[in-house]
Amino acid sequence: MNDPRRRNIKLVIAYRGADYHGWQRQREHLPTIQQAVETAAARVLGERVCVNGASRTDAGVHAAGQVATMLTGNLSIPLENLRRAMDGKLPDDIAIRSAEEVSPDFHASRSASGKTYLYRIHAAPAKPVMLADQVCICRAPLRPDTMRLAARRLIGTHDFAGFASAADERESTVRTLSRCDVAETDGEIRLKVTGDGFLYHMVRNIAGTLIEIGRGRWRPGRIDEILSSGDRRLAGHTAAAEGLTLLCVHYDGNR
Amino acid sequence: MNDPRRRNIKLVIAYRGADYHGWQRQREHLPTIQQAVETAAARVLGERVCVNGASRTDAGVHAAGQVATMLTGNLSIPLENLRRAMDGKLPDDIAIRSAEEVSPDFHASRSASGKTYLYRIHAAPAKPVMLADQVCICRAPLRPDTMRLAARRLIGTHDFAGFASAADERESTVRTLSRCDVAETDGEIRLKVTGDGFLYHMVRNIAGTLIEIGRGRWRPGRIDEILSSGDRRLAGHTAAAEGLTLLCVHYDGNR
Known part of the structure; x- marks a missing residue:
């Protein structure tokens, strides 16, 4: 887990769930929040990333403060730039409220109390x-x-x-x-x-x-x-x- | 116009336009507000009716107080029952706020000041x-x-x-x-x-x-x-x- 070539990023994400088939990526090409966030992250970071959410919200459910983590090998981009760029690439009903680096063993779902x-x-x-x-x-x-x-x-x-x-x-x-x-x-x-x-x-x-x-x-x-x-x-x-x-x-x- | 066998009904309608192709009925089978209101009216009144709006709002545009008129040969249904029944048959993003009988020469669009x-x-x-x-x-x-x-x-x-x-x-x-x-x-x-x-x-x-x-x-x-x-x-x-x-x-x- 403690890989110095990777950063663990904690994202706080807000969304209106009305037009999505829930948080979790689907096998069929249905729009989901996770898919949208991963696509935005990949475009900004220049690499494929996996974004793990704390809660797998169902279709139609909204979030003001969903938390997700992602590991990235991109060590150079400042976190506020990452946040703003991802936010800008996402549609109007999904927002990245914050991005911060957390310890490698932090996990959005398993670490939640x-x-x-x-x-x-x-x-x-x-x-x-x-x-x-x-x-x-x-x-x-x-x-x-x-x-x-x-x-x-x-x-x-x-x-x-x-x-x-x-x-x-x-x-x-x-x-x-x-x-x-x-x-x-x-x-x-x-x-x-x-x-x-x-x-x-x-x-x-x-x-x-x-x-x-x-x-x-x-x-x-x-x-x-x-x-x-x-x-x-x-x-x-x-x-x-x-x-x-x-x-x-x-x-x-x-x- | 002055047909004693028909009532002229003025409706005040509220809607969220996000999921509609505007007010006006379309030739293609696209969802529009007018179409939805006419369908609800027909089901309640037991006859086909034409609902004329004061404003032909575009796709995506909302209304808190759109006004529309319709002529009906149904002389028996009380107006509050008509309002409630139409409201109940419409989806959650379209509401009938009021229904009242107006003079035969009143027209939602042409009478507007x-x-x-x-x-x-x-x-x-x-x-x-x-x-x-x-x-x-x-x-x-x-x-x-x-x-x-x-x-x-x-x-x-x-x-x-x-x-x-x-x-x-x-x-x-x-x-x-x-x-x-x-x-x-x-x-x-x-x-x-x-x-x-x-x-x-x-x-x-x-x-x-x-x-x-x-x-x-x-x-x-x-x-x-x-x-x-x-x-x-x-x-x-x-x-x-x-x-x-x-x-x-x-x-x-x-x-």
Whole structure:
């Protein structure tokens, strides 16, 4: 890993996911964020590079602070020039917010100690046409206070199997949430969740469950039943991808 | 026109233009706003209807208050039900804000006494990824005060031939602007223009010219030269469609 002929670069990347098939490069020639960033990096650095993201965001999901690392043999280009050049070569819906050199053993995904996601729910009667691909639209009235009470029950260390979509095959389904807030402003309900890790579709399944609770179809205690049973069928539907934004990735100690 | 078996309905429509080939129905099967609204109306009213808009917004242009009229032989459906049903059948990026019955001689376009457009220019260094298709991105620093001085010179009755793209073939190119403001907040410059009518691409050509003046490439007096010469080549480029929003359509007196 400790190759003096290579630099390890940490990128912070923002994007609107609406026009992409998610973060991860696809075999088919579908547009993805990773593909776009790797193409921009290759053009600026003059070599092929592999850009590894901290989170494989799904199609339609956005990011304000995705983190990715890449190794480059280009030792000469100043980091701010690299950032600006990559940013300039990317389309308007993908931005490179920062580029810094990190230690060779830093890895965007494996070194992460946690992530914070935002889920936006538009709950006012009038359609927010300009936000059509940035929020989940809920036509039924929602009670944010009830949603907040339910959300608090998720904080702590739990087995979140009941909030994971079936495709997840990782061994442990135990995760720790340090934050699970519900706030409301101007007809928009914003769920913010910080955890040490997230199972497949976990934030969207939490959002879908909180929407049912906010509509009054279930009580906040439903959260405890889903957690204790681990039964995905007790939780709500997977809320729409467009409501989700990866806000930031957390790293403890050395990077 | 005065057919008691038909109602004339005035609709106020909001949309995000990013995914449409403009307002007007196309011969090819391209998605347009008019097509989408007519399809929704036909499904709700149970008859084919023609929806006539006040402004034929271009591909990518948005609207907060487009106005359109349609004649219907359906005399029974209450207007709020019609509005809600059409709104519900339209995709998330098109909304019906209101529906009201108007006199038979009211026509969305011909009865209009004016329109107000907004042009949004993002002028901060960081790319606004979530607004990628809602603003015009200008990488050079802009001086809003200079742009404001230049914009004021456009207020009044002038021959705007120099600000019309060649495709315009209407006879008179004289129009009256009652408002042409430049405001800045949070790195975004907002141009608001109210006029009794607009030539083809006129707001976007004004925006493109004000951007050049804001960058310091031309002085505010350039506006007078463009107005007096009527020479399109003296004005700036046609600024990007995605920066433009039709805010509202004005009607005087009876509707």
